[in-house]
Amino acid sequence: MRHVLTPDQELFQDTTARFLADRAPLSRLRKLRDDPAGYEPDYWRDGGELGWCMPLVGEDEGGGSVSGRGIVDLSLLAYEFGRHAAPGPLVDCNVVAAALSGQPGEMQQNALGEVLTGKAIAASCLGAAPWQELGKAGVTIRKDGSQLVISGSVRPVESASQASWLLVTGASDGGRTQVLVPASATGLEVRPLKSIDVTRRFGQVTFADVHVPESAIVGTFAEAEAQIAQQIRHAAVILTAESVGAMDSAFDMTVDWAFERYTFGRALASYQALKHRFADMKSWLEASHAISDAAADAVADASDTADEVCSAAKSYVGQQGVELAQDCVQLHGGIGVTYEHDLHFYLRRVTLDRLLYGTPAEHRRMIGSMQIKQDVMA
Amino acid sequence: MSEEIEPVEAFRLRAREWIKANLGPMQRWDMSQHCESDEEELEAVARDRMLQRKLYDGGFAGICFPKEYGGQGLTPDHNRAFSEELSGHEYPSRFSVPTFSPCASVLLEFGTPEQKAAHLPAILKGEEVWVQLLSEPGGGSDVAGITTRATRDGDHWVLNGSKVWTSRAWWADWGLILTRTNWDVPKHRGMTVFILPLQQPGVEISRIERLNGESESCEEFFTDVRIPDSDRVGEVDAGWTIGTRWMYHERLGHNSPYVTTPVGSKGQKSHEPSVVEIARKAGRLDDPAALELIGEHRALGIVTHELQRRIGDAAASGKGNKDLSSVDRVFRGLASVRRATIAFDLAGSDASVWDENCENPTDAVGMQFLMRQVSCIGGGTTEISRNVIAERVLAMPREPSGDKGVPFRDVPKGPNRSR
Numbered sequence: 001m002r003h004v005l006t007p008d009q010e011l012f013q014d015t016t017a018r019f020l021a022d023r024a025p026l027s028r029l030r031k032l033r034d035d036p037a038g039y040e041p042d043y044w045r046d047g048g049e050l051g052w053c054m055p056l057v058g059e060d061e062g063g064g065s066v067s068g069r070g071i072v073d074l075s076l077l078a079y080e081f082g083r084h085a086a087p088g089p090l091v092d093c094n095v096v097a098a099a100l101s102g103q104p105g106e107m108q109q110n111a112l113g114e115v116l117t118g119k120a121i122a123a124s125c126l127g128a129a130p131w132q133e134l135g136k137a138g139v140t141i142r143k144d145g146s147q148l149v150i151s152g153s154v155r156p157v158e159s160a161s162q163a164s165w166l167l168v169t170g171a172s173d174g175g176r177t178q179v180l181v182p183a184s185a186t187g188l189e190v191r192p193l194k195s196i197d198v199t200r201r202f203g204q205v206t207f208a209d210v211h212v213p214e215s216a217i218v219g220t221f222a223e224a225e226a227q228i229a230q231q232i233r234h235a236a237v238i239l240t241a242e243s244v245g246a247m248d249s250a251f252d253m254t255v256d257w258a259f260e261r262y263t264f265g266r267a268l269a270s271y272q273a274l275k276h277r278f279a280d281m282k283s284w285l286e287a288s289h290a291i292s293d294a295a296a297d298a299v300a301d302a303s304d305t306a307d308e309v310c311s312a313a314k315s316y317v318g319q320q321g322v323e324l325a326q327d328c329v330q331l332h333g334g335i336g337v338t339y340e341h342d343l344h345f346y347l348r349r350v351t352l353d354r355l356l357y358g359t360p361a362e363h364r365r366m367i368g369s370m371q372i373k374q375d376v377m378a
Numbered sequence: 379m380s381e382e383i384e385p386v387e388a389f390r391l392r393a394r395e396w397i398k399a400n401l402g403p404m405q406r407w408d409m410s411q412h413c414e415s416d417e418e419e420l421e422a423v424a425r426d427r428m429l430q431r432k433l434y435d436g437g438f439a440g441i442c443f444p445k446e447y448g449g450q451g452l453t454p455d456h457n458r459a460f461s462e463e464l465s466g467h468e469y470p471s472r473f474s475v476p477t478f479s480p481c482a483s484v485l486l487e488f489g490t491p492e493q494k495a496a497h498l499p500a501i502l503k504g505e506e507v508w509v510q511l512l513s514e515p516g517g518g519s520d521v522a523g524i525t526t527r528a529t530r531d532g533d534h535w536v537l538n539g540s541k542v543w544t545s546r547a548w549w550a551d552w553g554l555i556l557t558r559t560n561w562d563v564p565k566h567r568g569m570t571v572f573i574l575p576l577q578q579p580g581v582e583i584s585r586i587e588r589l590n591g592e593s594e595s596c597e598e599f600f601t602d603v604r605i606p607d608s609d610r611v612g613e614v615d616a617g618w619t620i621g622t623r624w625m626y627h628e629r630l631g632h633n634s635p636y637v638t639t640p641v642g643s644k645g646q647k648s649h650e651p652s653v654v655e656i657a658r659k660a661g662r663l664d665d666p667a668a669l670e671l672i673g674e675h676r677a678l679g680i681v682t683h684e685l686q687r688r689i690g691d692a693a694a695s696g697k698g699n700k701d702l703s704s705v706d707r708v709f710r711g712l713a714s715v716r717r718a719t720i721a722f723d724l725a726g727s728d729a730s731v732w733d734e735n736c737e738n739p740t741d742a743v744g745m746q747f748l749m750r751q752v753s754c755i756g757g758g759t760t761e762i763s764r765n766v767i768a769e770r771v772l773a774m775p776r777e778p779s780g781d782k783g784v785p786f787r788d789v790p791k792g793p794n795r796s797r
Contacts, residue, residue, distance in 0.1 A: 003688075003697050255772060270775040275768030282767050283709040286702070290688035291681045309684075312677035364673030371672050372663060375654040 002293055005076070008066040012051075013076045019050060020084040026342050029087065033198040037162055039087040047088060048118015052077060056098035056234065061109075062116050063101070071234065075241035075296040082245025082353075085345035087199040089121055089159040091238045091356065095231045096122035096167045100180065105215050108180055111165045123163035124235075125205050127154040128171040130228060131362040139207060141170035141177040143221065146214050148179055150207040158356070160190045160203030167218065168207070175222035185210050197348040229307060233299050235357035236310040240292040240317040243353045247285055247317075247324050250346040254278075254328040274331065281327055284320040291316050311367045315360040321350035383452065390459040396436050401429070401467040404640070408471045412592060423507070423549055426470040430504030433470070433638075439502040440478075442635045443486065448499035454635035464640040470504065471639070472546070477501060479634035480627030481508035481554045485573075486636075488612045488620050493573065497552070509576065510628070511541040511555035511598065516792070518543070518755075519762045521556075521625070522565045522618060523781070523789070526600065528557040528572060535559075535572065535610070537580075537603040547583050547596035550576055554624070560615050561787040568786055569617030571624075573609045580604075590745040628757070629703060633690075653721055656740055660726040668724055675720045678713045685709055701770040704763040711760045714753035722747035 005013070023043055032038055055070035055077070057063025065073040074094060081090055093115050100112040114120035127139025139152035150168055157166075166181045166188075181188060187210040193202045219227050255278065258269040268274055295313035298306040325347040329336035336343050354360065384392075407426075413419035433439040434448065441457040443449020450456070482501050485494060500506045517523050526539025537557065547553070553576050560568030576583065580603040585593040612620045632639050653675045654663075662668035689706045692698025721743050722729050729744035754760040768774045781789040 003692050003695050258774070267775065269768075269772075272765070272768075272777060275772075275774050276761070276764040278772055278774065279704075279708060279764035279767035280712075282771060283705045283712075286688065286705045287681050287685045287709055290684040293688070294680075294684040308676070309680060311673070312680040315673065315677050316681050361670055364670045364677060365666060367673035367676050368669035368671070369673075371652075371654050371676050372669075375652060 002076075006067050009073060009076055012066045012073060013080060015050065016052075016077050016080040017083070019047070020080055020086045024084060024086045026085065026345055029085065029199050029345070030339075032087075036192075036201070037087075037159075038199050038201050044088050044121065045118045048116070052088075052090065053093045053097050053116050053118060056094055057101045057112070057116060061101055062113060063097070069300040071237055071299045072296045074234075075237050075292065078238045078241035079245040079248075082242035082247075082346075082349060083249050085199055085246060085249070085349050089123065089162070089200075090242070091235055092124045092158050092163075093122050094238060095124050095234050096165065098234055099124075099167055099178070099218055099227060099231055103180075103218055105180075105217075107182075107216065108218065111180060115165065120164040121159050121162045122165040122167065123157050123160050123205075124231065125154045125157050125160075125166050125168045126357070127152055128169050128176045129358065129362075130225070130232060131358055131366055134171045134176070137171035137176075139168060139170035141168070141172050141179060143172075143214075144211070147211045148177070148214060148216065148221075150179065150181065150210040150212065153204060153206040155204035156193060156195070156202035156356075157190075157205050159201055160205050161192050161201065166205065168205075169224065169228060172222040176224045176228060177221050178218040178224040178227065179212055179216045180218055181207075181210065181212055181216065185212065187211070195352070197352045199345065199348070200352065232357055233295075233306055233310045236314040236363075237292070237296045237299055239353045239356055240288070240295060240313045243317050243321040243350045244285075244288050244292045246346040246349040246353075247288060247321050250325050250328045250343060250350075251281060251285055253343065254281075254331050257332055268331070277327060277331065281324050284324050288317045288320060308367055308370055311358075311363040311370075314358055315363040315367070318354035318360040318363070322347075322354050325350050384456075386453075386455045386459050389452065389456050390463060393438060393460045393463045396438065397463055397467055400432060400436060401464075401469070403468065404466050405468050408468055408640075411471065411594070420549060423472055426472040427504040427507075429468060430470040430473050430502070434503045438638075440498070440636075441638060443482075443498060443502065447486075447494050448502040457635050457638060458641070461638055461641045464638065467640065469638070469640060472507065473501075473504070474637045474639045475631050476510045476545075476628070477506075477508040478637045479630055479632075480624050481510060481552075483627040483634060483636045484554060484571075484620060484624050485611070487623060488571070490608075490611075492608065493611065497573070506552050507546070507550045508552045508554060509544050509547050509550045510624070511544060511553045512624070513541065513543045515540055515542045515597065519759055521621065522569065524556055524558055524569065525791075526555070526557050527561075528559050528570060528605065530559075531604075533607045535605045535607065537572070537574070537600045537605055540597060540599045542586070542595075542597045544596045544598060545594050547576055547598055548585060552576060553598075554611070556617055556621055556624075558786065559617070562785050563615070564783055565781055565786045565789065566618040568615055569621065570614050571611040571617045571620045572605050573611060574603065574605050578603070588749070590749050651740065651743070653724055656721055656743060657724045659740055660724060660728065662724065662726075671720045671724055675717050678717055682710055682713045699771050701766050704766040705771070707758065707763045708760050708767065711754035711763075715750050718746050718750035718753075 054063040055065040055074040067073050097112060097115045100108045115122045128137035138154045142149050150170060164183050167178060168181050169176055169178050187208040189206045191204045193204055195202045259267055261268045291313040295310045298309040328343060332343060335341050407422040413422055440449030441452050441460055442454060445451040485497060497506060514524050514526060516525055528535040528537050553574055555572050555574060557570055558568055559570040580601050582599040583596050586595045586597055587593040627634060653672050657663055657668045657672060686706055689702050692702060725740045725743045728740045732741045765777060769776050
């Protein structure tokens with residue numbers, strides 16, 4: 001994490017850590033693996049009261065952050081989520097809240113108010129991602145008189161079964177469109193999916209020609225590219241900060257193990273072959289902290305390089321987070337692949353975080369395209 | 379520091395004016411230390427000496443060196459401001475490292491007033507280029523295991539042995555050398571530092587050709603070279619105290635406040651092709667696999683930069699473990715290896731086999747690939763840095779050693795090492 005925090009940020013982070021340790025300890029999460037939501041009733045609501053979904057929204061709309069740099073505060077929160085492998089749709093609720101912020105529609109403002117307080121859950125259905133060709137998008141949104149028609153299917157969508165509101169991204173003629181759809185809309189179907197993460201829930205959302213009024217639009221028809229880019233940046237910051245938290249937990253418990261576990265009369269920590277692996281992991285860990293913090297700062301500063309830094313973070317932490325967690329499993333030996341041990345919670349966390357909002361390969365190709373564009377202009 | 383110091387911003391404006399009026403645009407010689415021939419290199423050296431003299435005459439040489447030794451007596455912030463203003467301009471690049479850091483920095487810290495008066499102004503005027511004589515053919519990472527000996531003879535010392543990996547020694551003027559002066563104490567307690575002119579009888583300098591054809595590094599053989607005791611730096615047998623600071627200044631390198639070197643590149647294009655250019659020449663710009671490699675190359679560059687900043691910030695705030703710099707060293711080494719491999723992959727066969735008559739050859743990429751491990755060897759191997767991270771950052775048990783507490787004479791040495 002950062003070397004310098006404001007006292008308010010420290011308090012915010014500390015409060016979150018204590019809340020998560022109390023309300024969502026691993027012993028409890030282990031038992032909730034077959035629970036439909038993955039957390040106890042009131043958990044998300046109480047988190048909402050702590051301001052979990054507010055950092056990216058201004059005070060005038062009911063949001064607010066402790067430092068005035070909302071995305072940085074949110075990264076501190078996400079880090080604690082990772083450290084505790086905590087459940088709950090932190091990414092999507094914040095991404096959607098930010099997307100709805102400043103939107104004039106009545107439905108949008110109602111949804112925003114509910115999401116901010118933790119009363120309702122929002123999900124993002126990224127049916128036409130920036131790294132996908134428009135023609136290959138899973139979801140389309142077309143105009144039909146004064147209505148918009150949504151068709152297609154998208155997965156994985158986090159907490160799809162729990163969500164009251166869905167921000168749907170689809171391909172339209174000439175660009176991408178985003179609309180806000182209530183989960184109760186006719187023709188919308190959610191099918192729960194199985195996943196490798198026991199603490200989070202995912203679903204597939206299918207739109208069988210779902211009709212919504214034009215007022216459901218978020219932004220402008222076929223011109224949502226800039227706002228989608230901002231949502232990807234927000235998600236990249238939250239997901240990488242969360243992964244770094246999970247990496248820290250996995251690494252710390254593996255270092256402890258290396259000191260405690262003796263073999264051939266020596267601690268594991270005394271073998272040079274293993275020491276060098278720990279050294280490499282430490283370098284990945286420090287680099288992941290560095291790039292994740294840099295991404296949060298770049299977004300907070302609205303820097304010109306924010307896209308590039310966020311994609312660098314998402315691709316680097318995505319790849320190396322999983323490598324680190326798997327190395328931690330290897331260094332634990334057999335105990336590392338048991339359900340009884342805590343390590344797998346962090347392995348699952350980084351593995352899913354790697355996938356959501358663009359894989360390392362997808363983000364590298366986006367950086368590659370930016371590089372070629374810059375080269376052509378130079 | 380009690381007298382009034384010029385405010386940084388005023389200094390910056392004055393520097394900007396002076397640079398604009400006196401220095402031309404950055405040249406190929408500034409961007410790469412590599413020259414096509416010895417003649418060209420000597421020409422580049424002569425130009426660097428002239429540029430350093432120009433800085434001195436303009437009142438901008440040795441910004442953080444004391445005034446009494448010809449410097450400006452200003453702060454690291456002034457040096458940084460000047461370095462920023464220097465961006466995109468020609469500058470005496472062959473003086474930065476190792477002349478200013480570590481050599482002049484070590485002299486400033488440990489030299490006698492006479493030594494400082496004799497050499498620091500000469501360095502600042504461009505009259506002396508220095509090299510560091512540290513590594514030996516018998517071992518690189520184990521710096522304190524040196525066997526080059528200096529033996530006392532009245533008010534002189536007699537030097538015998540050899541040093542290696544000394545860049546530019548074939549034309550440089552002076553050297554800072556770590557020697558063994560006492561074989562009857564453990565290794566860290568029997569070393570002494572001296573300074574000596576390089577171009578003198580008894581110092582035989584041979585060039586080492588690297589596998590890429592460059593022969594920038596040298597090996598020096600010393601046979602009964604006489605050094606006056608007045609050229610000893612620090613106390614007899616206390617060389618390791620200096621050595622640790624010496625290596626600290628070496629690690630700082632271009633980041634040292636004693637080194638003035640352009641910051642950033644203000645639109646300057648490096649003479650080396652970008653990976654986008656490499657992919658374009660290979661006709662692979664629309665290949666998704668190539669696009670991914672270009673992105674990975676760039677991402678690693680960004681992560682490397684941010685990691686360096688994080689570790690620098692930790693050091694500045696005094697919160698981080700000081701050995702975290704080894705984390706940076708390992709990361710940079712491995713990232714550089716990966717980036718060289720990506721460039722090589724993108725270039726296709728032209729990086730390995732090329733027509734020398736073609737325009738814009740990519741053969742440099744092939745050579746860089748062959749040389750890629752240098753980033754994990756030079757300045758201390760990544761293996762040593764991994765030991766440092768494990769032992770000093772993560773507090774894991776130290777590796778067993780055969781030389782701890784043993785008189786250096788009795789330390790086991792390989793069959794080819796002198797006793």
